[in-house]
Amino acid sequence: MSLLLAKGLHKAFQALVKDMEAGVRDWTALSIVPGTTNHAATLQMLGEQRLAEVVRQFARFPGHNLSVLKILTRKKVEFLDPLSGKITISTKSLIFRKYSYLFFTGPSGPGFIMCIGSKPYALFYLAKKIWVDIRNHNEDHYAVLSRCHTTAAKLERGFYRYLSEPGAREVGCIVGDERPTHFIRESMGGLQHYIEKGKMDAFWEALDYLIVPIDNSFILTDELFDPPPHVKVIYTNMSDLNRVVMAKNLFVYRLMRSGSHMTDSLRTRLVSYAEKASPAEDWPEVSKLTGREGYRTVWFSVEIEKGRLKNQEAVFSELLLALQDHFGSRVQLIIDGWSPSPIALNTKDYRIISTIRAFYRRAMKKCGVQFSVIESFSMSYREKIKLAAKIDFFVTMHGSAAIVPSLIKQKPGITYHSAWGMTIDHEVWVPTLYRTRTHDQAGHPAVGHWAPFDVDIPAFRDTLDRLIGDLSLAQTPVLAPPGD
Incomplete structure (x- = not known):
């Protein structure tokens, strides 16, 4: 131009x-x-x-993966x-x-x-x-x-x-998306797709830079896929990305929302990466709660950002009461609900982390049930995948909240969503996925899966009791095997 x-x-x-x-x-x-x-x-x-x-x-x-490769080349x-x-x-x-x-x-x-x-x-x-x-x-x-x-x-x-300026001499590919499901399934899935199609060498050969916006990264991309020495890796804030591209006069294209999905090979890569690279089990706040004989470990994800779930405190309180009824005090919780960048926390991260912490502490105090807690909502996906290996089951909203325990670790669990959003099986699927009844709120127009809703609490308790019974958890309390 x-x-x-x-x-x-x-x-x-x-x-x-x-x-x-x-x-x-x-x-x-x-x-x-x-x-x-x-x-x-x-x-x-x-x-x-x-x-x-x-x-x-x-x-x-x-915009699919092979088209992106052709454009970069x-x-x-x-x-x-x-x-x-x-x-x-x-x-x-x-x-x-x-x-x-x-x-x-x-x-x-x-x-x-x-x-x-x-x-x-x-x-x-x-x-x-x-x-x-x-x-x-x-x-x-x-x-x-x-x-x-x-x-x-x-x-x-x-x-x-x-x-x-004249056409760029160097090329950069931008990977990463602000939604965890798209980041894992699309950006990481796109790179895995190149491997499965025998195109990974061609992808690296086309590149001079792999650019990862910190704000849109949940896993360290270069650790997971190990670029060759000639590919320079840049982690930068999204707000600075355009200035990096301009300063280096790069031709850039994005590998994002490109039609990929969670393959078994990508899942295996993620799990292997977390097992090898995550030090989470050695951290003091985690190590003191793991390895306790006879304890049940349950993953609960707090929906914090969009406010679609209107009776979340009642859901959490019912979970606490049910766990006490089934297991007494021998329960430890992993509380999830947010995934900050593995490189830096920003103001929004700190605000949401504080909000989730206040939510679960308030709910425990109100219903009078206290369990030990591991706060995974301040951890990156690498640490979450490691911790999810130890859980017995999870309770989350259907979608991004369940991607680690279900889509990656394939643990049994309960999900809930508005009636419009209960068929997103390409995002969340496990062999033992239990869904519980919900009600879209009257007076709100149902627009796709964004409709506000609440969980039917008696139905949720019935579903929870059935899951615990089906898994025989109450009768034979054991720890999840290491490296599951």
């Missing part, structure tokens, strides 16, 4: 800011997705032949511009949380592709004020435009200098 074209992008952004300040929302919406509201207008504008070509081209650019993103029908190239990008913005300019003027992780979702033509949806998504297009501009504006003139 030449300096002249970078100036054109700058000018288009200035016009966008004026529109946003004036509340103008006059963009033309198009879509290449059949059956969507704007598909007919797109067909009329592009014609049947070009639209078919565009659909075919983006079907070859889905070529050091550029090529796509068919729907408006001009010409091949357009992008070599410059910015990152904002889950979004990647790939900038381009060509016959249709300056613009960017909005990607979520590795996958392209929409094209934005800044001068023509047209967006084209590539696939269905829930993003507010005007909010995407605003975020893109704000991200660029924070970099000031450095962003346009970066755009105007």
Whole structure:
């Protein structure tokens, strides 16, 4: 992208800011997705032949692992511009949380592709004020435009200098996602996929840098996958990532939300890594509670951030009472609910850790049941996987909260969620997964699995009693075998 074209992008952004300040929302919406509201207008504008070509081209650019490898190897993103029908190239990008913005300019003027992780979702033509949806998504297009501009504006003139520099000589792949399930299943799963397909050497060969945002990392990626010496590993805050990319003039692409899943080989790698690398069992607060003969170890995860579960204290209190009824005082709890970065704690981490600690202490005091506690909510995934080997069963929400004890360690347990979210078996599955009845709260619109809900406490107690009975825990109290 030449300096002249970078100036054109700058000018288009200035016009966008004026529109946003004036509340103008006059963009033309198009879509290449059949059956969507704007598909007919797109067909009329592009014609049947070009639209078919565009659909075919983006079907070859889905953002899956092998597509990411091809992009990294070529050091550029090529796509068919729907408006001009010409091949357009992008070599410059910015990152904002889950979004990647790939900038381009060509016959249709300056613009960017909005990607979520590795996958392209929409094209934005800044001068023509047209967006084209590539696939269905829930993003507010005007909010995407605003975020893109704000991200660029924070970099000031450095962003346009970066755009105007020649194409990058070096390549970086960004791995990591802010959601634990996506981090483990997608980013780590993507790397494991390269190994299983015999592409790992090609992946490392394509790279100069492996870049891991600290905020979006739950496991030390270079420890888990051991890059060769020529690949430099950078751990950086998400807020500094764009400056790192600009300073080194890198071409970067993300391996994230790329269609991977938890394979047996990835699970084995994670468990082996935790067993070898985690010192958790030697820590004083852990070692004094492990190895106690006849004690039951139960994992409970506190849902703390989104507030969807409305009677969580009642669930925890009922668990405490049931454990006392079955096992007396011979119980130790592992309390989970948050996963900070393995490298650094931030203000949000400290706030949530304090909130979880206050929650379980308050609940124990109110119901009069006290058990020994290991606080895994201040530990990284490496330590959690190690500790989860020792539990008898878990009680968590269905989803991210259960990924360590269920998806990775495959322990028996109880999950609950809103009625809309009880079928997420690609995220959480164990051979002995018990689900308990819940109720979506009246007066709230049920929007996907985000609907507020509460757990049916009598049904939860029945489920808990059944799980303990089925596992014969009360009759034959024993410790989980080491290294399970």
